[in-house]
Amino acid sequence: MTTLITGARGNVGGGVLRRLHAAGHALRASSREPGRLDVPEGIETVLLDLAEPDTFESALRGITQVFLYAEPEGVDEFVGAAEAAGVKHIVLLSSSAALSPTALEDPLGRHHILVERALLASSISTTLLRPDAFAGNAFGWLDAIRSGGPVEQAYPDANVAPVHEDDIADVAAAALTEDWLVGHAITLTGPRSISLREQITIVAGRLGRDIAIHELTRAEAEEKMARYMPAEFVASLLDFWAGAVAGPAPISDAEWVTCKPARTFEQWVEEHIH
Known part of the structure; x- marks a missing residue:
C-alpha cells in the first residue's frame, strides 16, 4: 500500500510525510517542482500539479491513498x-471556512467546499480535515519584527484559535493509518481563542522587547495584501477578521483523535523564535 503526499514541501504535507516514513509506510511525494523536494532516501518524488490533469495519471499509478x-x-x-x-x-x-453556511459565496470557503463535494460524491472514502487559522500565519509579521519597525495589521483585535501545524500533521497521519477515522470531518483549532494583537505580544515577550502595532485601515490592508494574495481572498480574509473582533473564536475538541492536548501558540513561538 503506497500513499501519495501532495504538497510535500509544505509544513503540513512535510510533517505527514515524516510521520508516515518513520512508521515504515511506502510513500510517494509530489510537487509542482519535484526537484526541490527534500525527502528521506528511498521516497519516490513525482511531478503533480493539481491544476494540470496531464500530471495525474503517472503520479497516481499504484497509489492506494492520498x-x-x-x-x-x-x-x-x-x-x-x-x-x-x-x-x-x-x-x-x-x-x-468550508463550515460557513455561506461558504459558496465566500472565496476561501468556496475554494475548499468545491473540493470536499467532489470527493464526497466519488466512490473513494474520504476524511476531511478543517483547520482554523494556522499558527504559522505569524510568519507574515517576520520582516517587520526583524527590521524593528511596527507590525502593520488590519483588525488586530480579531480573535482566532491558531492551530499548530504539527497537530494537523498528527491528525492527518492518524487518518491515513487508522480505519476508524474514515468518513469523519474533523475541525481543528488551537486550545484557546487569542487575538492577533495578543499573538504579537507573545512574540514580543519571548524576544524581550516591545513590538509596536500599526493598525491598517481596510483600504490600506487591501492594497498591501493584494501584493501577495488574490484580491478575492484578501476581501474574504478581511471580512473574517472584521467579524472575529466581536467575540472569542470557537474551539474544537480534536483531542479525541490524538489523545493529547493541542499545542499552544506559545509553544509554536518557542519552537520558531529563531
Missing part, C-alpha cells in the same frame, strides 16, 4: 483519475 491539498481547478479530473487508479482513501486538507 493526502490531498485543496485545489478546485481540475478536481473533477483528479477524482476521476484517482478512481481509475484504484485509490481507496483520500485525506483532504480543507479549511474551517
Whole structure:
C-alpha cells in the first residue's frame, strides 16, 4: 500500500510525510517542482500539479491513498483519475471556512467546499480535515519584527484559535493509518481563542522587547495584501477578521483523535523564535 503526499514541501504535507516514513509506510511525494523536494532516501518524488490533469495519471499509478491539498481547478479530473487508479482513501486538507453556511459565496470557503463535494460524491472514502487559522500565519509579521519597525495589521483585535501545524500533521497521519477515522470531518483549532494583537505580544515577550502595532485601515490592508494574495481572498480574509473582533473564536475538541492536548501558540513561538 503506497500513499501519495501532495504538497510535500509544505509544513503540513512535510510533517505527514515524516510521520508516515518513520512508521515504515511506502510513500510517494509530489510537487509542482519535484526537484526541490527534500525527502528521506528511498521516497519516490513525482511531478503533480493539481491544476494540470496531464500530471495525474503517472503520479497516481499504484497509489492506494492520498493526502490531498485543496485545489478546485481540475478536481473533477483528479477524482476521476484517482478512481481509475484504484485509490481507496483520500485525506483532504480543507479549511474551517468550508463550515460557513455561506461558504459558496465566500472565496476561501468556496475554494475548499468545491473540493470536499467532489470527493464526497466519488466512490473513494474520504476524511476531511478543517483547520482554523494556522499558527504559522505569524510568519507574515517576520520582516517587520526583524527590521524593528511596527507590525502593520488590519483588525488586530480579531480573535482566532491558531492551530499548530504539527497537530494537523498528527491528525492527518492518524487518518491515513487508522480505519476508524474514515468518513469523519474533523475541525481543528488551537486550545484557546487569542487575538492577533495578543499573538504579537507573545512574540514580543519571548524576544524581550516591545513590538509596536500599526493598525491598517481596510483600504490600506487591501492594497498591501493584494501584493501577495488574490484580491478575492484578501476581501474574504478581511471580512473574517472584521467579524472575529466581536467575540472569542470557537474551539474544537480534536483531542479525541490524538489523545493529547493541542499545542499552544506559545509553544509554536518557542519552537520558531529563531
